[in-house]
Amino acid sequence: MSNIHTFQTKLASILDKMTKSAVTEFNKLVGECSPQSDDTDFSSEMLIPPENESPKTALESEFLTLVMGILTKEAQEQIGKLVEEGCAVLHLEKAQTQGENQALKRRLQLMESQLRTVRGGTEGAVLESPAGRPSCSVGVQVGHDCGGEKIDVEEFCAEGGLTDEGQHCEEDHVPQPRPAESNSDITHTNGYILSADAVELSAGARARILIDHQYCAEVEEKKKQEKKVARKRRTYSANGTKTSLSPNICSSLAGRSYKELYELSVEDPDTFWGSIAKERLLWNRPFDHVNNCDISTGRINWFPGGQLNVSVNCLDVHVAKHPNRVALVWERDEPGTEVNVTYRELLESTCRLANTLKRHGIHRGDRVAIYMPVSPLAVAAMLACARIGAVHTVVFAGFSAEALAGRIQDAQCKAVVTCNQGVRGGRVIELKATVDAAVKSCPSVRSVFVAQRTSNRVPMTGIDVLLEEEMAKEAADCSPEVMDSEDMLFMLYTSGSTGQPKGIVHTQAGYLLYASLTHQYVFDYRPGDVFGCVADIGWVTGHSYVVYGPLCNGATTVLFESTPVYPDPGRYWETVERLGINQFYGAPTAIRLLLKYEESWVKKYDRSSLKTLGSVGEPINHEAWEWFYNVVGDGRCPLVDTWWQTETGGVCIAPRPAEDGAEIIPAMAMRPFFGVQPALMDETGAVITGNDVSGALCISKPWPGMARTIYGDHQRFVDAYLKPYPGYYFTGDGAYRSKDGYYQITGRMDDVINISGHRLGTAEIEDALDEHPGVPETAVIGIPHDIKGEVPFAFVVLKEDDSLDHSVVIEDLRGLVATKIAKYAIPDHFLIVKRLPKTRSGKIMRRILRKVATDETSNLGDISTLDDPSVVTEIMQAYTRFKNQPAQKR
Numbered sequence: 001m002s003n004i005h006t007f008q009t010k011l012a013s014i015l016d017k018m019t020k021s022a023v024t025e026f027n028k029l030v031g032e033c034s035p036q037s038d039d040t041d042f043s044s045e046m047l048i049p050p051e052n053e054s055p056k057t058a059l060e061s062e063f064l065t066l067v068m069g070i071l072t073k074e075a076q077e078q079i080g081k082l083v084e085e086g087c088a089v090l091h092l093e094k095a096q097t098q099g100e101n102q103a104l105k106r107r108l109q110l111m112e113s114q115l116r117t118v119r120g121g122t123e124g125a126v127l128e129s130p131a132g133r134p135s136c137s138v139g140v141q142v143g144h145d146c147g148g149e150k151i152d153v154e155e156f157c158a159e160g161g162l163t164d165e166g167q168h169c170e171e172d173h174v175p176q177p178r179p180a181e182s183n184s185d186i187t188h189t190n191g192y193i194l195s196a197d198a199v200e201l202s203a204g205a206r207a208r209i210l211i212d213h214q215y216c217a218e219v220e221e222k223k224k225q226e227k228k229v230a231r232k233r234r235t236y237s238a239n240g241t242k243t244s245l246s247p248n249i250c251s252s253l254a255g256r257s258y259k260e261l262y263e264l265s266v267e268d269p270d271t272f273w274g275s276i277a278k279e280r281l282l283w284n285r286p287f288d289h290v291n292n293c294d295i296s297t298g299r300i301n302w303f304p305g306g307q308l309n310v311s312v313n314c315l316d317v318h319v320a321k322h323p324n325r326v327a328l329v330w331e332r333d334e335p336g337t338e339v340n341v342t343y344r345e346l347l348e349s350t351c352r353l354a355n356t357l358k359r360h361g362i363h364r365g366d367r368v369a370i371y372m373p374v375s376p377l378a379v380a381a382m383l384a385c386a387r388i389g390a391v392h393t394v395v396f397a398g399f400s401a402e403a404l405a406g407r408i409q410d411a412q413c414k415a416v417v418t419c420n421q422g423v424r425g426g427r428v429i430e431l432k433a434t435v436d437a438a439v440k441s442c443p444s445v446r447s448v449f450v451a452q453r454t455s456n457r458v459p460m461t462g463i464d465v466l467l468e469e470e471m472a473k474e475a476a477d478c479s480p481e482v483m484d485s486e487d488m489l490f491m492l493y494t495s496g497s498t499g500q501p502k503g504i505v506h507t508q509a510g511y512l513l514y515a516s517l518t519h520q521y522v523f524d525y526r527p528g529d530v531f532g533c534v535a536d537i538g539w540v541t542g543h544s545y546v547v548y549g550p551l552c553n554g555a556t557t558v559l560f561e562s563t564p565v566y567p568d569p570g571r572y573w574e575t576v577e578r579l580g581i582n583q584f585y586g587a588p589t590a591i592r593l594l595l596k597y598e599e600s601w602v603k604k605y606d607r608s609s610l611k612t613l614g615s616v617g618e619p620i621n622h623e624a625w626e627w628f629y630n631v632v633g634d635g636r637c638p639l640v641d642t643w644w645q646t647e648t649g650g651v652c653i654a655p656r657p658a659e660d661g662a663e664i665i666p667a668m669a670m671r672p673f674f675g676v677q678p679a680l681m682d683e684t685g686a687v688i689t690g691n692d693v694s695g696a697l698c699i700s701k702p703w704p705g706m707a708r709t710i711y712g713d714h715q716r717f718v719d720a721y722l723k724p725y726p727g728y729y730f731t732g733d734g735a736y737r738s739k740d741g742y743y744q745i746t747g748r749m750d751d752v753i754n755i756s757g758h759r760l761g762t763a764e765i766e767d768a769l770d771e772h773p774g775v776p777e778t779a780v781i782g783i784p785h786d787i788k789g790e791v792p793f794a795f796v797v798l799k800e801d802d803s804l805d806h807s808v809v810i811e812d813l814r815g816l817v818a819t820k821i822a823k824y825a826i827p828d829h830f831l832i833v834k835r836l837p838k839t840r841s842g843k844i845m846r847r848i849l850r851k852v853a854t855d856e857t858s859n860l861g862d863i864s865t866l867d868d869p870s871v872v873t874e875i876m877q878a879y880t881r882f883k884n885q886p887a888q889k890r
Helices: 003-017 020-030 058-070 073-084 098-117 213-226 245-249 258-267 269-280 310-319 343-359 376-388 401-411 431-439 467-472 509-522 540-552 571-579 588-594 622-632 714-722 762-769 806-820 846-853 870-883
Strands: 092-094 192-194 326-331 339-342 367-371 391-394 415-419 422-424 427-429 447-451 464-466 488-494 502-507 530-533 556-560 583-586 612-615 639-641 678-681 693-699 729-737 743-748 752-755 758-761 777-785 789-797 829-833
Touching: 258 269, 269 509, 310 343, 310 376, 310 509, 310 540, 326 343, 326 376, 326 571, 339 343, 343 376, 343 467, 367 376, 367 401, 367 431, 376 391, 376 415, 376 488, 376 540, 391 401, 401 431, 401 488, 401 502, 415 431, 431 447, 447 467, 464 467, 488 540, 502 509, 509 540, 530 540, 530 571, 540 556, 556 571, 571 583, 588 622, 612 622, 622 639, 678 729, 693 743, 714 729, 743 762, 752 789, 758 762, 762 777, 762 789, 762 806, 777 846, 789 806, 789 846, 806 829, 829 870, 846 870
Parallel strands: 326 556, 367 391, 367 415, 391 488, 415 447, 447 464, 530 556, 530 583, 583 612, 612 639, 789 829
Antiparallel strands: 092 192, 326 339, 422 427, 488 502, 678 693, 693 729, 729 743, 752 758, 777 789
């Protein structure tokens, strides 16, 4: 029997043994497995390799004829593109023995992973069969054999680029990025295996892969070494990502580069912001001036004289153009039960709710507390307030009754909007009961509007109103209140250094414009994208990038009600696959939580829809950044590490926007947004010039999205933000400006330690400690020392691994800090804890750790903002055990 007949027989045998689902997958690749008579113009001769390649064997030629005969026309055209570039080569291996087969399996897994990293690559089909039966992977490998010359596959360059060592790459020798782990199960005890993907490359591109037994061993050894030492800092060019600022940002500013636009925004803010505001927002009355600000006195006034309504800009303008476009995708707690809400439906709900509020005595300027889970009705409540000119203050639906009462009292809220219950992580949360307890001490509250999230009945009081029943009685239209640019839109409470929450005030036009612009250009949002910010609406991230920014841009925005690990650690990524999310914006806390689990929880889901990843809430450490970028984003999605605050209204520093193809440095915020001019200040209040310097991060000029005041206490606003460095907005954070002029947040200024005259940010020490593979997160604080003044104290969380020896880990951590920073930066004490005290927004409450480490636990202050206050007791008990240990073991 000839070779071709032998192979045909084996192929038929494999197909007979496949499961029905496997055959279906196979048919997707090869059509109906029958020759396509109308495709005879495509022949195997087109696959002849370049002249310097060795000729194909007879078996390869015969096999090519067989394969090309059963491919569909579409598949042939795809391969034809590769052939025209002269870079398609068939890779055929024969496994003679079981030992060779195992090595081949590893080689093919690495090869397939590498092919998936090539730009534009699509994952090939791996044909699975019942246990014990052979499987087969079919496809076409791109690349050149290159005569067996060994390649360092970690080197990567575009045509004519440079390797890591700075040497020019030859045109036909473009190594690929390090392969990710493959989950492909490729097994075959005898016979032939054809492996790889059909990958479309850009014109003139070249790719080659050389994998041998020695390389496989090197990869395994390298992975082991990477677990012991800190990873090399790398930059990513994010090839293929486009900012396209000039055509979209404003017609009068078209044709300008990012650099030109940024310079205009800080040198001539009136022209920049005025031009954009006129085109981006719908005004009832045009503004008289662009800004009337004096940051030294606390006067911040944007677009004076202008009048508009925020809800109209978020709803009506889009309903007029595309009423049936999905505005909200409510990702409910239970996976697969999502609810879509169109712009028309959201406008109708908003108007009915607005009319309900008015009927019950809520008018322009009144404050309304919203204590609800993430849901379409919560968004409608926010927009309903904006429509009638009321001021909303959203309180995270997890705060205690005492914390809720404090905020209601400070704002003098006239009404509360809530639900009977909430559902999160499979648990029922008694929201109405919390509100009942809170309003007992809040005489200003006249009405409590209660929506039904569950079917459970809850006790009702005399001031309670069944929200849905009342809304059903109201009209589906409501005339919008015409608001001045500087009227209050909302207030949002944030913790102060004193522990007393402060109501940060944001106004109408400036906030909406800034949220809209940052949403579009930081995340490269495009019309038709599904934007997935998983923040709660109780925080400013939810306000700016779940509600106002996306809706002003006419986007489809996801409302995520659940948790990252419910019902399992794959929840985020299952949601990405099911909803087709294009931009994913989350917190480092969640990322560090998820990287504790196997990568299979990520890789089992299709994340090909993702285009941009974002991080928010705190500086992201290197390990989390690398995992987020490489595992979740497959090394192809730009990861924007964003820095901003409740007070700034939107992102102020981030890697994007930038010039097309600009680099992204891991764990660094990098570039200021339009209109934001950072300044670093020294201890004397002087501006620090030059690069490769650190100081207190300030912003030298006002921008439209910045907070206007603290509700009811403007002097406190001035004292906290404008007085420390007169003429500047003081962020409270420290920052480092690199040699290239990029910004990296080093932590809160009260988290700077002075060790024997050496100033050191705790974030820098944490970043070094977090490089340890067994340490997902740490928190470092400074404690007094008789000789050094202060010394670092490290609280360390370990991965759930019983094999970790605590004493060995601590020694490794000492070595990491000494290597990454200096010996003087090594913490004097290490306390291993199960978890850290965090607020519900994911921030570590370091003052608690400082009080524990200095034996001042008798006065912990307000801990109501902690996600779980019981963590304090856990840490105190761990510290007691720590103190009782011999000093040398600490």
